[in-house]
Amino acid sequence: MNQPEHTGNPEHTDKAGGQAELIGRYGDVMMNTFGAPKRVFVRGEGVHVWDADGRRYLDLLSGIAVNALGQAHPAVLSAITSQLSTLGHVSNFFATPAQIALAEKLAAIVTVNSPELAAKVFFTNSGSEANEAAFKATRLTGRTKIIAMEGSFHGRTMGALAITSSEKYRKPFEPLPGEVTFVPYGDVEALRAAVDETVAAVVLEPVQGENGVIPAPGGYLAAAREITTQQGALLWIDEVQTGMGRCGSWLAHTPSGITADLVTMAKGLGNGFPIGACIATGPAADLFTPGSHGTTFGGNPVAAAAGLAVFDVIESEGLLEHVTQLGERLAEQVMALGHPAIKQVRGQGLLRGIVLSDARAAATHDALLEAGFITNAPRPDVLRIAPALVTTAEQLDSFVAALPTALEAAAPRGAQG
Structure with a gap:
């Protein structure tokens, strides 16, 4: 297996220290919420990043679908620096052209299936904050019950955690807000049985990224829309990981033909600059009134400029079609390896989960990292791939070529292939 290319850059490494020293210092001053970092990265260019020892890596995780x-990227860099040199922050007692223009873009993509509907935006700094805003909005319906999905992940703040199903995340912080019931993801009849006239909202992800990249079954999103409409409940779709072209369309739920009442976004929206958004449509757009919610930094002009630049590049470079084609090609090539440890590739666009025949995903991730490829293992038997939308076929080919060797290096003792 090829080792990461060493391209030392003293300008970025000598002043900061080497990898081992920096990891040691990290442990001295950082809270132990993430464990010891596997690498310390000092710079990036395009789809590559370099660590503190000068080793180059192909980033196939993009900061968990962020970059x-x-x-x-020159367009984003130019937009941020230009805006910061003009106007950096004014608080939400005032507005800026960038903020308004970005809100118009988001409103348009959320209502593409129902252009007659109004849509309004509340800007945040992250996906968890966007979900907190949506959670608060559901309370203004006069109802308090929320139906969420088994296998869901919506963030680590208290409200977002309340609708996240994982016991290991929830248990230490209970009691959590809200009256939340979890139902099996993709089970229409279970959802129908759970939703009645007392339910404020149903919240779901069109693809469950942290659960191992599991897309909603065909027809499920349309059924969720029908059920919530019948019972007067809001349909809240979390597009934090899947939005902004990650799955081959602006929003992963759009191809289903539905329009949600609440949509939450973040991650890819700012290409690394912190920004999130809660977008409400139709009657839900009027739930928040002055004083019912707020933020200091949300929607600041620099973040908004970054979001506008991301929109512009995706549109001008035709990246939605590129993502669709490249994602299909990647899935086909991985399956064409015929490796006995690979069961399937699931997901949409450039959010893909390589499902393995045993629990070697973490070890495979480690082997790939040593070889110069950044991935991650959201589940013991799933390797997640979420490369930048500008990644080329040739770059993904190098990953596919390295994958069998990594799988062999990670094989459990006694396993074949």
């Missing part, structure tokens, strides 16, 4: 356009 949609890769590192240091």
